[in-house]
Amino acid sequence: MSVSEFDSLVATVLVAVFLLAAVLGAVMRETRFCTMGAISDVVYVGDWMRMRQWLLAIGVAMIGFALLANIGWVQPADTIYAMRRVLWLSSIVGGVMFGIGMVMASGCGARNLTRVGGGSLKSLVVLIVMAVAGFATLKGITSVPRARWLESVFVEMPHITLLPEWLAASGVASLDVLRLVLGCGVGAVLVLVGFGGPRSQRDWHVLIGGLLVGAAVAAAWALSGHMGEVQEHPETLEHMYATTYTGRIEAFSFVAPVAHVLDWLLFFSDRAKVLTWGAVAVFGMVFGALVQSLIRREFRWQGFADTADLARHLIGATLMGVGGVVAMGCTVGQGLSAISMLQIGSFLSVAAIVAGAVIALRVQQWALERSA
Helix, strand or coil, X not given: CCHHHHHHHHHHHHHHHHHHHHHHHHHHHHCCCCHHHHHHHHHHHCCCHHHHHHHHHHHHHHHHHHHHHHCCCCCHHHECCCCCEECHHHHHHHHHHHHHHHHHCCCCHHHXXXXXXXXXXXXXXXXXXXXXXXXXXXXXXXXHHHHHHHCCCCEECCCCCEHHHHHHXXXXXXXXXXXXXXXXXHHHHHHHHHCCCXXXXXXXXXXXXXXXXXXXXXXXXXXXXXXXXXXXXXXXXXXXXXXXXXXXXXXXXXXXXXXXXXXXXXXXXXXXXXXXXXXXXXXXXXXXXXXXXXXXXXXXXXXXXXXXXXXXXXXXXXXXXXXXXHCCCXXXXXXXXXXXXCEHHHHHHXXXXXXXXXXXXXXXXXXXXXXX
8 A cells, every 4th residue: 555545545445434433423312312311211200211311322233243243244352352351340340430521521522512513601611620630640640549559559451451351261162153142142232222111201303313323323433444444554554544543443333532632732733643433523523514514503601500510510521521531531532432442451441441430329319419
């Protein structure tokens, strides 16, 4: 591949990522897709509709990833989540921090991106603070305790930490069979659960949103792992995946990429700072939500109610930035992308995020009842 062909591929992939993320942002805003909202619906009013929407999205993404891996469009060993260590302490601590933070900040990173598209200045502040906290945890002051105290605690595996690889190593069945059966099987169960419940209580608008979000995540895997694959980089001659920050296969995630956007904006004149997959996806999410809000005539400028509201969101944004990097993903990065490939650590991260959110919601409920 020549340099000009590589540059053309990079441009094509970035445009495709932007458009796919724009669709994701519009769908999320239109169908009120929000993990924090799904958990709060269950905790406060016992409504499982948006929780089923989330499970439906996970199921579709799982099936999509399994099929893509089966036909060779995605190599699981080349993904960003393919590692030989289960960072269980990082998953739990980071997940709980992120779960608490997203409740205090009125939503996760993806939800705040869609709200920015609808005119929320509150969400813009949340994203900026989350980006600063996230970047500090990637390379700054909070990266030291992350690496020294949390990531030093792990379980070493003889193979990459994906459930099919783990079972294949124990001799249950061949890897290809396990990957297809587990991915499609668990995914199908989640899809059935998503469509479960009395027919009269099904909100098809919400459920279709879950289907489309899951399909967008699967499409992201195909776009990154197949369309963006480069057998030999024209300069380094290495096998890599174009436009991704790590050079490996990536899908959607919205904590570290928001930090990368801030880094790109601050050091724009530095030629070493280039737009990557995640950064372009951030812009696409906002654009898609903006278009949807304008079409629906729902665009409204929104700010903080008072100083207490500002303080709560600043703390929440900080917890999300630190927690999202420590846990290696957010409710989208871990809760959709990583879990779709049956990454063992993602189950810990998602459980910790849900636990942190439930704790924060219960504390908020107690505080409201006490003040009343």
